[in-house]
Amino acid sequence: MKKFLALLLALVMVIGLAACGEPAGNESQAPASAPAGNSEAPESGEPVAEGPELSADGRYPAETVKIGFVNYDTTAQQFLSLQDYFDYLDDYFNFEIMYSESLDSAEAEFAFIEQCAAAGCQGIIGYYNEGREESVKLASSLGMYYWGQGQDPNVQEACGDDPYYLGSYYVGNADYEYGKSVIDSLVAADCHKIIVVTGGKDFGVQMFIDRYQGMMDAIQEAQDGGYDIEVVYEVPGWPGTEDFTAEQTSALATDADGLASALSALMWIQPISAAGKMNSIKIAAVDTPTADMVDLMASGLFVGVAAEIPDVFGLGVPMIINAVQGYGEEQRNEDGTAPLIDCGFWLITTAEEMEYYSEIEQEGGTWCFDADDVRSILYDYNPELTLDDMSALYSAVTMEEIQARR
Amino acid sequence: MSKSTRILKNIVITLAPAVIVYLFFLLITNLFGEPGFGVGDNLRVIGYNMVYSGFIALAVSYNLTSGRFDFSVGSVLILSLIVGGNIAKEIDVPEPFGAVLMVVLVVLVGMLCGLISGLFYILLRLPPMVTSLGVAMIFEAIGFALFDSEGLRLYTRQDLLIWTKPQNSFILLALVLIVLIYLLNFTKFGYNCRSLQTGQKNAVEVGVNEKTNSVVCYIIAGGLMGFAGIMYISQNGIIAPQTGLSSSSFMMNAFLPMFIGNALAKYSDRNIGVIVGAFCQACLSSALVYLGAGPSMQTVMNGVAVMLFLIYVSNNYKFALHRAWREKKEKALGMTSAAKQ
Numbered sequence: 001m002k003k004f005l006a007l008l009l010a011l012v013m014v015i016g017l018a019a020c021g022e023p024a025g026n027e028s029q030a031p032a033s034a035p036a037g038n039s040e041a042p043e044s045g046e047p048v049a050e051g052p053e054l055s056a057d058g059r060y061p062a063e064t065v066k067i068g069f070v071n072y073d074t075t076a077q078q079f080l081s082l083q084d085y086f087d088y089l090d091d092y093f094n095f096e097i098m099y100s101e102s103l104d105s106a107e108a109e110f111a112f113i114e115q116c117a118a119a120g121c122q123g124i125i126g127y128y129n130e131g132r133e134e135s136v137k138l139a140s141s142l143g144m145y146y147w148g149q150g151q152d153p154n155v156q157e158a159c160g161d162d163p164y165y166l167g168s169y170y171v172g173n174a175d176y177e178y179g180k181s182v183i184d185s186l187v188a189a190d191c192h193k194i195i196v197v198t199g200g201k202d203f204g205v206q207m208f209i210d211r212y213q214g215m216m217d218a219i220q221e222a223q224d225g226g227y228d229i230e231v232v233y234e235v236p237g238w239p240g241t242e243d244f245t246a247e248q249t250s251a252l253a254t255d256a257d258g259l260a261s262a263l264s265a266l267m268w269i270q271p272i273s274a275a276g277k278m279n280s281i282k283i284a285a286v287d288t289p290t291a292d293m294v295d296l297m298a299s300g301l302f303v304g305v306a307a308e309i310p311d312v313f314g315l316g317v318p319m320i321i322n323a324v325q326g327y328g329e330e331q332r333n334e335d336g337t338a339p340l341i342d343c344g345f346w347l348i349t350t351a352e353e354m355e356y357y358s359e360i361e362q363e364g365g366t367w368c369f370d371a372d373d374v375r376s377i378l379y380d381y382n383p384e385l386t387l388d389d390m391s392a393l394y395s396a397v398t399m400e401e402i403q404a405r406r
Numbered sequence: 407m408s409k410s411t412r413i414l415k416n417i418v419i420t421l422a423p424a425v426i427v428y429l430f431f432l433l434i435t436n437l438f439g440e441p442g443f444g445v446g447d448n449l450r451v452i453g454y455n456m457v458y459s460g461f462i463a464l465a466v467s468y469n470l471t472s473g474r475f476d477f478s479v480g481s482v483l484i485l486s487l488i489v490g491g492n493i494a495k496e497i498d499v500p501e502p503f504g505a506v507l508m509v510v511l512v513v514l515v516g517m518l519c520g521l522i523s524g525l526f527y528i529l530l531r532l533p534p535m536v537t538s539l540g541v542a543m544i545f546e547a548i549g550f551a552l553f554d555s556e557g558l559r560l561y562t563r564q565d566l567l568i569w570t571k572p573q574n575s576f577i578l579l580a581l582v583l584i585v586l587i588y589l590l591n592f593t594k595f596g597y598n599c600r601s602l603q604t605g606q607k608n609a610v611e612v613g614v615n616e617k618t619n620s621v622v623c624y625i626i627a628g629g630l631m632g633f634a635g636i637m638y639i640s641q642n643g644i645i646a647p648q649t650g651l652s653s654s655s656f657m658m659n660a661f662l663p664m665f666i667g668n669a670l671a672k673y674s675d676r677n678i679g680v681i682v683g684a685f686c687q688a689c690l691s692s693a694l695v696y697l698g699a700g701p702s703m704q705t706v707m708n709g710v711a712v713m714l715f716l717i718y719v720s721n722n723y724k725f726a727l728h729r730a731w732r733e734k735k736e737k738a739l740g741m742t743s744a745a746k747q
Binding site: 074075236245267292295 | 459550559562570642646648649650652658687688692702704
């Protein structure tokens, strides 16, 4: 029986490995690259009149650029969207992403970065960064470019001059801004008594601390401006525990008319419904746009969603490709330090916006930054490119601005 | 002691922890000027937590009492909910049969998961903790791969989420308890189960089939996690897949009720004892929230409660020994004084 099980296991592994490979004939199906400003790609093998050297299947650059991706939760909605975005970009650009598992410590992060170096990666995208500047130094010592951690001043200070550190996107203190926006949405919706859902704030998770601080400052600003607003209950933690359920029930027993959540608030819909308060409480949350939320916004239950744009992390791909292609110096600040590219985020307040953003940010969607946008920030396609151009592109994220680019 | 007196005494001892804990926290919260504990909405949430954690604790108890530490129970909850719930969502059945159908489907998938766990355990002959870690990872991965990794989202389907209403959840719990009490006390499986718990080697030598019994325990545990999943989704309306063994956090709700249940088993039935334990834990959680304890303090207090209870359970034989010694001493003193006279 044991031999049979061992054989069965081996067979399953072989099938699994085979399933990971490229499907037969895939090369001929992959779209070829095209000059900037044109998504229609020539057929594979067809000579391209102008532009940089391409790979055999018509993608830029000619040699595959391998990039390691440090992740903290493989099930997170934002990560799943980002994976789809990379799959989309992969049709146009010759890069390969090596994803980590869900990492939960600096040690695991360092081990993954070392694995990436051994696997021939030329760059790392730091989507998760527990190791902070040490992760950048490690990647640099292994000859890999590192992109990410723009919000952390210590990283800029310690590694800003390192030619292997490529900088990052920058939304100011993004989490702080998300928190502020959530409260602003509730104020705009005429809410006065607020339940604040703090997520991991009491567990010392920095992003939740920042979001919470943003919320509190926004409340203070509203009060200073003469608006009557107060926090009637704070709910810490996540669903699945008895404490969270008890906190939810106590919070909903108050006379709150607004709920500000530092994390997804979808788990509040059923309790609010069970408490018979669907028409008396409005919700604003930090979340990822999804099709489900369109109806929730149309119904008036959700009045604001502050959302990080998944594509923003895709900026790491062109910046790493630029560096690998020898344009590392061109995409640095005048003083030689690594740049922070200004980026926007979404504050979604209408069902129409939610529908648009959720539609573009899914498999088969047109995305916030499409292949043409990405091509426009590659030096081989746009030799006149400046850092200001990058910031201008990544800051233009409203529905109107995206539509104007299409 | 007459039979009726003994039964009455056992009933009182079984229910005493629940009553004492409830009254204790009622007194404390009122003393701290926080009335409202244990009544109205708060009692409803205590009831919900009792049923939800009770199902998980019952599931864990069927294997852990026989020395099988099952890490996969959380992943069974998630997978059974994702598969059974999504199927139920697609089937158009009039109210309230949709909710009942969802229970049936989720519990059946849970039992199937339990069967797979049990078969892995008896076929691989590895330590149960090792096997269950592997099984948990497989179940987590399957839950993640299915339905576009979206898990189960039912917050727009109020017709399916009826099980947090106290009358519904208590009916569900009562039906499950009746079946479990019958299984554990009045069937060959139950006798075998208890004989294996008290002495596996002897039980196997007298002909008890340990493998069959283990698989049945895993199936029961799987079904119970399905019921716990129903309670979870009815409260939260959404469940996301989890990976990296993070599903194991679901079983953290199980320990205090299970230890209390085991301690009360000699007075009534382990299943009832577990539910009494779940009620005590739910009172503790709600009281701490009422008293304004932060998450860290709640975690510490829950840990302290489990530790104190374990210390008591591990040492309570000393009280019996002391009582026996005192009785013996009194008897000896009585004999000595009688001899002197």
